[in-house]
Amino acid sequence: MRIILAPTLLLAAALFANNAQALDASGTPVVVTPLASRTETASGQPITLPQKNVQVLVSAYQIAPGATLPVHKHPFPRYAYVEAGTLQVTNVETGKSNTYKSGDFIIEMIGQWHQATNVGADPVKLLVIDQIEEGTKNTVLRQ
Numbered sequence: 853m854r855i856i857l858a859p860t861l862l863l864a865a866a867l868f869a870n871n872a873q874a875l876d877a878s879g880t881p882v883v884v885t886p887l888a889s890r891t892e893t894a895s896g897q898p899i900t901l902p903q904k905n906v907q908v909l910v911s912a913y914q915i916a917p918g919a920t921l922p923v924h925k926h927p928f929p930r931y932a933y934v935e936a937g938t939l940q941v942t943n944v945e946t947g948k949s950n951t952y953k954s955g956d957f958i959i960e961m962i963g964q965w966h967q968a969t970n971v972g973a974d975p976v977k978l979l980v981i982d983q984i985e986e987g988t989k990n991t992v993l994r995q
Contacts, residue, residue, distance in 0.1 A: 887933065888957035894950055895943055895961040902928050905986040913978040915939070920969040923994040928984045930960040937976030941968045965994055 892898060915921070915937070923944055934956045941958070942949040944965045951971065952958055960966075970976045982990040 935977040938972035
């Protein structure tokens with residue numbers, strides 16, 4: 853019975869996930885809230901992944917009110933969930949800015965110089981996920 857029940861629950865979870873509800877193994881409802889579904893970065897680029905030795909890094913960032921990060925770029929994908937605060941990200945090559953607030957999901961631009969500023973009164977808290985080639989870094993500062 854257990855062998856049949858697990859695939860059935862997985863199927864039910866997949867079907868209900870679109871409706872923002874699934875069931876755990878005991879039948880208790882689990883709320884699933886989709887946060888993002890995108891195929892492009894914030895600047896409209898297609899999302900491309902590292903081609904070899906992929907490593908996933910997960911970090912928590914806290915940016916003080918008024919703080920501006922140095923101009924930088926990312927050679928690999930970076931995703932960020934805004935847990936708190938208001939962050940303005942500016943592509944310094946195009947001058948285009950996007951403002952993100954608590955609850956937003958950011959798919960950062962790849963290989964384009966940009967910087968971010970906390971434009972709110974509270975600290976910005978981010979959960980950041982990088983997908984890199986193992987042994988490399990995902991932030992390059994402009995000299």
